[in-house]
Amino acid sequence: MPTALGAGVKPTKGYLLQLKARLRLVEEGHRVLELKRDELANQLRINLEELDAKRSNKLQRIEAALRRLALAYASLGSNEITSQLSSLEKTLHLKVLPKSVMGIIVPYIKIEQKTSVTNKLGPLIRSVADEIIKLVEELLDIAQLESRIERIADDLESTNRKVNALEKIVIPEYRILAKQIEDRLDQDMLEEFIRTRFVRSIISGKKTNV
């Protein structure tokens, strides 16, 4: 008994050729996606290493800077600190722009204007203000990297899902379907052959009787 084919599947030679062409395309796509997945995994590893390096000692530095700032606040009082900081005309201005990395849109932080404390503040908050400004810039860099990692990880996950779906479901199904159509065509051909031979034997039997 011939295997039942899915709806819309025609057991014809033309359809089989189309299916084979589609399978080749899917296999090629699978290969490309596999390359993308490997490259994304590589990028993710590199970025994670970079993040790890950038994050090292950051917490201790932030903690120390905040402690120094709190001490400066305590020594000078909030009014004086607020007043001194109000003399800084240029504040941090930044823009978050989209940037494409291997087709993935990642945020890119562009610092348009930096805050400078040189020549501006009193002795008690000079160095701590400078340290905090540096830390803010470094934290922005880390935030940018973290966001990039998040996007790459998301894309890696979806690419991996696609690769697995192609590898485990789509390609095997196409192959099975092609095999089924081939079998069906072979069966049809065999049936046709037998039928032809049967008809030929009937015709030759009639001729003998006559």
Next chain:
Amino acid sequence: MSEYSIVRCHGLATHLLSGQVIDALASSKNLREFTDMLAPTDYNKVRDVREIDASYLEAIFEEELIAKYTYVLSTSSGVLRNFLTAYYRRFEVRALSRLLRSKTSKPTESAKKFLSSIAVATDLKLDRLMEAKDVDEVVEKLSETQYSSIKKNLQWYHEYDSTLPLEFQLKKIYYETTFEALKRIHGGDRTRIGRLLGIEIEIANCFTAIAPTLYGYSKEMSKQLIIPHFLMLEASDFERAIEADNIQNALIHLKRYEEVLKPAAENKDECLAETKALALVQNEARKQMREANIGLTYVICYLTLHEIERRNLTLLAYAIQNNLQTEGYLVI
């Protein structure tokens, strides 16, 4: 009549919080405990604070300091009154500095509040100054007052985009007029008060002198910021410190204040450096109070100690609120 002020200051000095009290305050677990301890002292206004917050307490401590200055001024007469009026202008200078800073960006309430709080002791038309739209206008308005020479530093303000040259010019004018008033005081008081002020100025100059090597400030600007009054160091020492290529070399020229500057130079701990500087001033004030307890010096020393007390209390309030260790940062 100066004697009355001196006698009053002897009485008021007993109200200054002792080292043990400051230590006890430092051990407070929270601001409520801190204010409870302060309530029986001159800072009894802390009782009225509904929501205890370090910034409210800071305002109370500042108010109390200004009240004490105003009171001492009201008890004085003659040369002491002249001198105290000039001495009191340190608040005016501080308020003007805040006003100048606020004009570089947006007006801050703190400058207005502080200007109003010192209104009793100033003849400046504060409202007019507050209305100024920018720094240039404030300087223009100040040029009609005793601070007229501030105008010559306006170019430095524009060149470095910093109010420091203007703020330091105000300080220079302040010390100039204070020393001018001091000249009218005779005898040992003049030397003693001059010495106290001299230490204060030299400490400020030391912090200015290390700014180029430590924080990358302009050498040219730092030279402009030096207050031209010298006690233990020469002008050339400060110049050499400013020109030094590293902090170690700068400290060689500021040897006498090396211990004060070391925390800033080695660990960038400016608060500890400030504490050491204030301890130096406090020791000098206490020494002079013992040596000249019936002189005008006593009045100035008392005010100096009161100012240090305000700083200690403000530091404690913020430290308790933010759970900070104050060990080493209190001037006791």
